[in-house]
Amino acid sequence: MSDVIAELLARFEDKLDTRAIVVGYDAISEGFGELIAHLPAGNWLVAYDENTWQVAGKRLAELLDAAGMAWTRYEVVGVHAGEWPMCDDAAVLAFERALEATGCVASIAVGSGTINDIVKLASDRRGLYMACVCTAPSMNGYTSGIAAVLSEGVKTTIACRAPRVIIADLDVMAESPYRMICSGLGDLMSKPVSNADWQLSALLNDSFHSDEAMAIIETGAAMLEGVAPRLPARDREAIGGLVNALMLSGLAMSVAGSSSPASGGEHLVSHYIDMTGHAFDLPCDFHGCQVGVGTLSTAFIYERLMALDPGSIDIEACVEHLLPWPDYRALLAERFGPLFEAVVKHAEQAYPTPEVLRARLVRLVENWDVIMGSVARTLRTKDSLEAELLEAHCPVRFAQLDVDRERAFASIAHSKDIRNRYTILHLAWELGHLDAWTRAALEELF
Numbered sequence: 001m002s003d004v005i006a007e008l009l010a011r012f013e014d015k016l017d018t019r020a021i022v023v024g025y026d027a028i029s030e031g032f033g034e035l036i037a038h039l040p041a042g043n044w045l046v047a048y049d050e051n052t053w054q055v056a057g058k059r060l061a062e063l064l065d066a067a068g069m070a071w072t073r074y075e076v077v078g079v080h081a082g083e084w085p086m087c088d089d090a091a092v093l094a095f096e097r098a099l100e101a102t103g104c105v106a107s108i109a110v111g112s113g114t115i116n117d118i119v120k121l122a123s124d125r126r127g128l129y130m131a132c133v134c135t136a137p138s139m140n141g142y143t144s145g146i147a148a149v150l151s152e153g154v155k156t157t158i159a160c161r162a163p164r165v166i167i168a169d170l171d172v173m174a175e176s177p178y179r180m181i182c183s184g185l186g187d188l189m190s191k192p193v194s195n196a197d198w199q200l201s202a203l204l205n206d207s208f209h210s211d212e213a214m215a216i217i218e219t220g221a222a223m224l225e226g227v228a229p230r231l232p233a234r235d236r237e238a239i240g241g242l243v244n245a246l247m248l249s250g251l252a253m254s255v256a257g258s259s260s261p262a263s264g265g266e267h268l269v270s271h272y273i274d275m276t277g278h279a280f281d282l283p284c285d286f287h288g289c290q291v292g293v294g295t296l297s298t299a300f301i302y303e304r305l306m307a308l309d310p311g312s313i314d315i316e317a318c319v320e321h322l323l324p325w326p327d328y329r330a331l332l333a334e335r336f337g338p339l340f341e342a343v344v345k346h347a348e349q350a351y352p353t354p355e356v357l358r359a360r361l362v363r364l365v366e367n368w369d370v371i372m373g374s375v376a377r378t379l380r381t382k383d384s385l386e387a388e389l390l391e392a393h394c395p396v397r398f399a400q401l402d403v404d405r406e407r408a409f410a411s412i413a414h415s416k417d418i419r420n421r422y423t424i425l426h427l428a429w430e431l432g433h434l435d436a437w438t439r440a441a442l443e444e445l446f
Contacts, residue, residue, distance in 0.1 A: 152341060162254055196375040214252075220246075229392065
């Protein structure tokens with residue numbers, strides 16, 4: 001455990017569920033004592049899939065057996081043979097039932113995002129502690145107090161307790177499929193834009209913002225300096241920097257009590273790709289790879305916003321163009337088809353009245369320099385973000401995600417309606433520019 005992470009766990013002990021994070025070589029052996037110290041004695045339910053069992057589950061099983069501890073195996077499988085497992089309502093419910101049927105007192109997730117989220121949410125619903133043995137540096141959710149779940153067809157985040165113990169063996173993490181390493185970097189590259197969205201919402205809507213969480217994100221960002229070009233060689237020191245930065249990103253979310261420090265409009269792009277992929281049997285990539293391309297898209301839109309002359313914003317025209325909610329609801333039904341019922345409840349919560357829209361745009365125009373100056377402090381240019389992703393051989397175009405142009409357009413222009421969280425996508429739409437800026441973005445990013 002790095003000194004920075006140890007200090008954060010101690011400082012925010014009252015806000016964090018996690019008690020120990022072990023990152024290093026032979027970490028499963030080194031961290032086994034932490035599992036015993038922080039999980040209750042009794043039968044543990046160990047979740048894995050075919051791949052994660054080979055790379056980490058077997059070693060954990062050896063240690064459990066050598067210690068004479070009771071444990072039960074639980075294999076997480078895809079809906080269809082050969083498919084990757086998915087964290088959806090059915091998978092979470094199945095693990096809940098397994099916990100109840102086996103009488104297990106705690107659980108361990110051996111895997112990355114999907115298995116971690118299934119076990120985390122199901123255990124929390126049963127009032128049980130869990131731990132995670134990580135198998136890939138693919139996302140920042142290991143230490144977060146949320147689970148990303150495909151619920152009723154919509155990718156959503158649900159609050160739950162974070163793992164008590166997280167173990168990340170650097171050799172295991174470094175030898176994971178390289179696309180998963182790209183995913184972890186892509187997830188972290190979103191932070192300059194997601195933090196700008198968080199600031200934007202706070203300044204325009206008086207929503208919650210945490211300087212403490214922002215400071216943790218910035219500490220994690222510093223750990224990424226010089227990492228990207230060394231990842232393709234699976235450099236262990238670079239992988240360590242990536243892993244520790246991912247852990248800090250998740251801790252920031254837990255300290256904030258929200259995913260807002262690490263999830264803005266760029267994550268909506270990824271969630272839209274996921275949900276349409278599931279609903280219509282279309283291709284998807286790893287979450288962080290999609291987030292990376294989404295980040296370039298929202299960074300592009302921020303550049304268009306900041307180039308605007310605030311004097312050119314016709315507030316009354318924007319209000320006049322706002323469709324009455326019933327008309328917009330009908331438009332959503334046409335756009336989302338079978339996903340409409342799951343989407344509409346989120347869209348309605350975020351949809352502004354004319355009065356709310358007018359007040360928000362007045363605040364924007366009257367405080368333009370302050371607001372743009374605030375978001376600019378966290379933003380990076382699209383080109384600088386793209387250059388860093390390219391150094392690590394990460395995808396930077398929708399076509400590299402196997403997402404066609406029509407779906408790419410919708411993932412930017414329509415994804416604001418799948419979540420009640422204010423982002424640059426919402427503001428660009430309220431200003432009447434989202435479709436045009438999306439088309440311009442795709443000229444470079446498709």
